[in-house]
Amino acid sequence: MASEKLFANIISHAKEYGYIFQSSEIYDGLSAVYDYGQYGAQLKKNIRDAWWKSMTQLHENIVGIDAAIFMHPTTWKASGHVDNFSDPMIDNKDSKKRYRVDHLIEAHATELEDKGEADKAKELLSAMDALLAKDDFTGLKTLIETWKIKCAVSGTANWTDVRQFNLMFSTEFGAVSSDNPEDNIVYLRPETAQGIFVNFLNVQKSGRMKIPFGIAQTGKAFRNEIVARQFIFRMREFEQMEMQFFVRPGTELDWYAKWKETRMQWHIDLGLPAEKLRFHDHIKLAHYANAAVDIEFEFPFGWKELEGIHSRTDYDLRRHQEFSKKKLQYFDNDLNAEGKPYGNYIPFVVETSVGLDRLFLTILSHSYHEEEVPTAEEGKTDTRVVLRLPAKIAPIKLAVFPLTKKDGLPELAEEIMKDCMPHFHCFYEEKDAIGKRYRRQDAIGTPFCVTVDHQTKEDGTVTIRLRDTLEQHRIPAKEVQQFVLNKIA
């Protein structure tokens, strides 16, 4: 099937079977915001739990926290989010090319210098600085127009207005407004990482953590994307699962290499096929990193970033130390080659950061299959849609069906429900033909169904039916619970 059509089918399946709904759909929706439905929320939680367990429970030196979405505004000055992402931009209407206004004007000034008109260049730049300082966007556009600055691509001076693109959502903090509105602005965090960095010392001290150690966190983050598209791939409100690993300076690239492999293996262990995963090294590094790689997945719409592993140096802690005037350092008692303690230093950080929603989409699109299966009628086939979700993260683990809703079969089925419900999510249904009930469970990705029939009354066995192979075999009803538990362990 064409991948475009396949992706459209996945999206509509996700909606039809209670996985993902568009936000505020009855009001025509809200751009690039989505809600998780009854099965989606459970699948998402199961993925999140799997990650949390793999990080915190299975690593003695990693602990998890839950920092608030609201953070002190200075956090974002320290992190670079305020200054690096609020530059005024302008678009050329002919070439559709977007420029940072300062870059555009500076490039023109350089041209003037090359032509030996250094005085003019200086005049232009000082005019620009004055306008930038005042946030005078109208003035900046006038400046571009009076100096007849043209687009390098189209060669025209057909510009849009100067606009500022704010990456971060802001809101007002406190019920009483201040004389200076800026005093009350808080941002909705654009990444969860900073909640870890500002708590570095708290966790290290209170948990008596010894380097190397990690702090994990899952939570919502918010970005005012210029373009937000491709279903839940890029949303304005999304959830991150991040782990910041604090290491001794000089060892960061070893840890970076280790986490790179560890994280790739985790995705494979979760059930994703190795051939649809790959590394993509960053050539151009962000201001805080000395090495960075993405784990990419081959979505129906191409290879896209799923997780980032970054060696963030000591940038974040160093910046927070500067801005907060608090020492964010660690005293390392381990002995170096000369037999002396490594002493005080700001730890280096290796970050693993995976998008929970992206991982959800990865699993959903990989699990979705349309296939021909035999029907009750000899030789005939019918199309079934099945989500081959890994059993350990499927929202519903077991469906329990009485073959008919009389002759005491529902009562026997209820017993199995009672036996299993405390241990994993179960679904009970007694209406419609058995085949139809199986198909409905296929569509939501339930890996196991058991059916109670008349033989159950005689020998206590039930039919267990496997989603992926359509195989059926009989097992004692009393063993159903353990059968499923073994499969989802």
Place this chain on the structure above:
RNA sequence: GCGACAAUAGCUCAUCCGGUAGAGCGCCAGUUUCCCAAACUGGAGGUGGCGGGUUCGAGUCCCGUUUGUCGCUCCA
């Protein structure tokens, strides 16, 4: 942000040249059925995304808008 395309029942779609909206599937209630979407009976569900305009009359033509998909662009 630019461009292209799209929007009719829960889903997939139909509705001829503009003349008061229909099917299949699904869903709900029941009958029947004894292991892979069977059959039968009955039922709910639509201001045709929203707002304007043209017209005697608009789901249909035009404009705007919202949302989505795709291509550019952006992506710490």
